[in-house]
Amino acid sequence: MSYWDPMPDARELEGGPLPDPEGGTWTPAPSPCGLWSPSPDRWENRDWRNVPGPFYGAGTDNCWMGREIAPANVLYEDEWGAEFVYRQPRNRSETLAVLGAAAQDPYGGYACDGDDHWTPEQVREWWRDRGRVREWAVALDRLWSASRRADERDAAGGARAYLAHIDGDLGPWLRGYLFRLQEGRTARQGETLPDL
Template sequence: MTYWDPVPTRRAAEGGPLPDPDGGSWVPSDQYGIWNLRPDRWAELDWRNVPGPFYGSGTDNCWMGRLIAPDNVLYEDDRGAEFVYRQPRNPAETRAVMGAAAQDPYVGYACDGDDHWTPELVRDWWRERARVREWAVALDRKWSVSRRGDEREAAGGARAYVAHLDGDLADYLRGYLFWLQERRPARRGEPLPSL
């Protein structure tokens, strides 16, 4: 699997338009501070974020992210904060994550993960994935029978996260490890680092 870097798309799309929760689009103004790269965001990193450039850290609890980026964003059940369970795989998903970030009044998303993740940290995260999987399975059980429609919808995200953990995430992370070490995607046939 070749790692796809979403950062160039993020840079190109910063001026919008970005998707909104109603299925439309809008152009964010500078007041939203979507790409707040403050160092304190990394210090508050939610442990459920999948390694990669995008992450949620100290986000709000308005549950807007899945309305825009259901293939990438999920809510934690303690406070309802948002985190990135799957890194964007294409320009559309990148813009969707950007749209989710733009809705966060706490400015809790960032896209400077490449500056913080190291091969050692990625491997540590992978070794602890059973904790993430256990959490996601429990969340699905809890929310899939909820009376609240938004919780039942989010349970689908928990199932998608488990499928990602059990499926293609290892290949993605091996490609991301190569990216972190070489700052380029692996060429066809190049060996990828082990997890």
């Protein structure tokens, strides 16, 4: 899987209408949850489980609504249920879904300025330390897959999807993201991607 830059679509779509947890849509005020004007401390407080890329969660409090809107991209941490981005959007519809999840957060804990902060060294460090994320996801799946609560069982499915992403297409995707960070553009067909 090659890197696909979600930011052009995100800028176009962010004004709404955005998906909501009930399966409908609504139009938020401009810049849902401060995505385009994140506070300086948001990056510093991002959840360590966020996969590198433009979108991330830092101190969100959505009351477990993010996966109802963006199940292919959002997962909950197990301590407080805060949300983080386990897979960056791969297409326009996933970008819209992540924007919808972000817009539901009353604390504005999502941001999309990761490209301004991630460095190639930080991406490589995250990748080298991915075993920590894997261990967490395995434990979460074990804990929540036997839960009586449907939302926890769904989150266990998200943990399994995260593991499959780490073990599958995340490495090649991150190589494309490294190219984007280094060159300021998406790689063209046939161009050599940097190593992780």
